[in-house]
Amino acid sequence: QVHLVESGGGVVQPGRSLRLSCAASGFTFSSYAFHWVRQTPGKGLEWVAVMSYDETQRYYADSVKGRFTISRDNSRNTLYLQMNSLRAEDTAVYYCTRGSYGDLAWGQGTLVTVSS
């Protein structure tokens, strides 16, 4: 059974950094691409970033490009999102998702609040 557990969320001041983690189990981690998707409280979903199964390709939404970095450790079955220069508009629940071509398995999300 696919299990994705995000962690690392919390309250952070504007301009600071935060790293999210996503621990995966129940499948062969190294065989899948992973995405981060976020959702502002009460609003819609926003695609953030994707990383290929073999770490050769990473792509980002324009809203986070240059500030966020997606990475993975296949030996630890863990996905990461390093978020730098955080802004108030980055406040959201961040979901780790596994899959390709839209067939996504979702974690439960972790809340990031950017506030002074």
Added chain:
Amino acid sequence: QTVVTQEPSFSVSPGGTVTLTCGLSSGSVSTSYYPSWYQQTPGQAPRTVIYSTNTRSSGVPDRFSGSILGNKAALTITGAQADDESDYYCVLYMGSGIWVFGGGTKLTVL
């Protein structure tokens, strides 16, 4: 910048059929966009309903179907049930690794 469009809200009677759509502010949606659909109820994570235009995700009832209708992707629910009342989001692959979600449709079953 291309925007993915969805109806903000829709209503269907129990047992009825409803079709939600997913379009582009400029251009037509085709299978090359791998249109996919996600269902979300309040306080829960989304779950995949349809991916790559018309493939039902594991465990999804066959009353859900996906297609291309005209220049849009479509999610059709045939024989709507009360627990289909949710927010539905579509996503499109724009190429170069980029995906874009629509704004979501709030479906009411009453």
